[in-house]
Amino acid sequence: MEAKSERAPIKKNSGTLKVTTPSDREVAMTRVFDASRRLVFKAWTTPELMKRWLYGPDEWRLAVCEFDMRVGGKVRFEWRNPEGKSMGLSGVCREAVAPERLVFTEVWDEDWTGGETLVTMVFAEDAGKTTVTQTVLYSSQAARDGALKTGMEHGAAMSYDRLAELLTSMA
Amino acid sequence: MLETLQALAEPSRFQIVELLRGGPRPVGDMVEKLGLRQPQVSKHLRVLSEAGLVDVRVDAQRRIYGLRAAPLRELEQWIERYRRIWEGNFQRLDAVLEELKTKEKKGGSKKRKSAD
Numbered sequence: 217m218e219a220k221s222e223r224a225p226i227k228k229n230s231g232t233l234k235v236t237t238p239s240d241r242e243v244a245m246t247r248v249f250d251a252s253r254r255l256v257f258k259a260w261t262t263p264e265l266m267k268r269w270l271y272g273p274d275e276w277r278l279a280v281c282e283f284d285m286r287v288g289g290k291v292r293f294e295w296r297n298p299e300g301k302s303m304g305l306s307g308v309c310r311e312a313v314a315p316e317r318l319v320f321t322e323v324w325d326e327d328w329t330g331g332e333t334l335v336t337m338v339f340a341e342d343a344g345k346t347t348v349t350q351t352v353l354y355s356s357q358a359a360r361d362g363a364l365k366t367g368m369e370h371g372a373a374m375s376y377d378r379l380a381e382l383l384t385s386m387a
Numbered sequence: 388m389l390e391t392l393q394a395l396a397e398p399s400r401f402q403i404v405e406l407l408r409g410g411p412r413p414v415g416d417m418v419e420k421l422g423l424r425q426p427q428v429s430k431h432l433r434v435l436s437e438a439g440l441v442d443v444r445v446d447a448q449r450r451i452y453g454l455r456a457a458p459l460r461e462l463e464q465w466i467e468r469y470r471r472i473w474e475g476n477f478q479r480l481d482a483v484l485e486e487l488k489t490k491e492k493k494g495g496s497k498k499r500k501s502a503d
Contacts, residue, residue, distance in 0.1 A: 233474055247477050249480065251485075251487070255484055255488065259480055259484055259487065260480075265483055269480040269483055
């Protein structure tokens with residue numbers, strides 16, 4: 217739909233995903249986006265927009281997306297694959313300050329995170345760019361590490377940033 | 388793979404692996420660095436060795452442990468798959484944001500109520 221000469225409008229340098237483990241029970245993921253936080257917040261909280269980018273592994277696509285941004289509001293995400301299988305999570309909105317901050321609980325239908333997790337998202341804007349920090353707090357360290365083992369939980373699967381460092385140093 | 392994760396999930400063992408990043412070390416040296424007792428360190432090294440994460444070489448009467456890269460490579464490939472999911476998601480989000488920015492520019496300061 218766009219002119220061919222307009223290729224690659226996405227700046228590679230704004231896109232480094234950083235994963236850290238701020239404490240024994242947390243995994244934090246940071247990413248910078250080249251847009252105002254008002255737009256980033258919008259893209260992150262509007263179901264029609266979220267469905268366009270928040271995919272699961274392989275062919276899994278976001279099919280159900282409910283995000284009631286009121287304290288106590290319902291959160292429901294469901295991904296489906298071409299075979300018609302689904303995996304989902306439910307939660308409750310704890311805090312929503314547009315376009316700065318979102319706090320909500322999450323629990324997967326097949327509870328592979330060892331209980332509910334608390335997700336805190338912070339949107340910080342600086343010079344037209346927005347840094348999004350998504351921190352997932354697990355019920356215990358065992359739960360966090362357990363989530364890593366089952367491998368389905370998004371943040372936890374990448375929590376071993378120190379391992380990546382380790383691998384680099386061994387190469 | 389699960390064995391690798393289980394071996395690494397224990398904090399002292401993770402520390403041992405991190406210590407061995409710098410190169411092979413004798414047991415006595417690790418005991419000193421970790422502030423653990425020798426039997427504990429030996430026990431952890433046994434688990435790491437069973438998981439294939441370390442190997443041992445005997446030099447005179449000293450046992451020297453070193454890291455084996457294979458199980459860590461396997462783990463890295465596995466983690467990489469999940470990292471790619473998010474990288475992919477965020478690249479798509481970048482594109483959505485570009486579109487929103489363009490739309491706003493075109494729409495000027497006109498405010499439009501959308502049905503969300």
